[in-house]
Amino acid sequence: MSMADERMDREESGFGSTAEEGSAGRKKSKSRSKADGGSKKKQRSQGVNVLLWILRKSIVPLIMVIMLVAGLYIGYVVLGKQAEGEVFSWATWRHLYDLVFAES
Template sequence: MINGQDRPKAPARETEPVRTETAARPVRPAGESGTGAKRPSEGGSGKPGKPRRHPAVRALLRTLRAAIVPLLLIAALIAGLYIGYTKLGGGSPDDVWNWETWKHMYDLIFAES
């Protein structure tokens, strides 16, 4: 670098990026967007890609991800009913699992006065 001749020009505004002659953007054909799926790299350089899972394993994982929230909600409901009936209400832990107990509670709450 002699007397600053190789320095890039300063941007006209602070928001404008500095452009150099060596950095050229690839030209895309009309209608092709840059948001598509990435192609695997050719030539063997760079990081190796993630190995693809078997379609059945992918379907199972997708199903488990979709089912985790409802399963957690059901577990929280059961735990809340158990704690509410035994600890707060003073009921017997064996009565929590009887259908007649909850039918009786429903009848008490929604009975016409």
């Protein structure tokens, strides 16, 4: 057996160098494919891959924005005991900004 044939046998069977280990490795790989149903993994289209990538990258900033809105609501309505309708009014937050950064 030449070195090339021996190397090909080792690659097919994994790390084993003997023929017995090689046949055992092939049996294991066949049983794995049967356990998976013998079906190959479906390839997603490029558009779906791009959409999933965008969703993965935007989940943390999205959660941060949701928590910011929830914190504003809790701070203004629950702790500040103000009306719920004023929380998302732009005039409310402009007035708050003017109070905090006004020159005294």
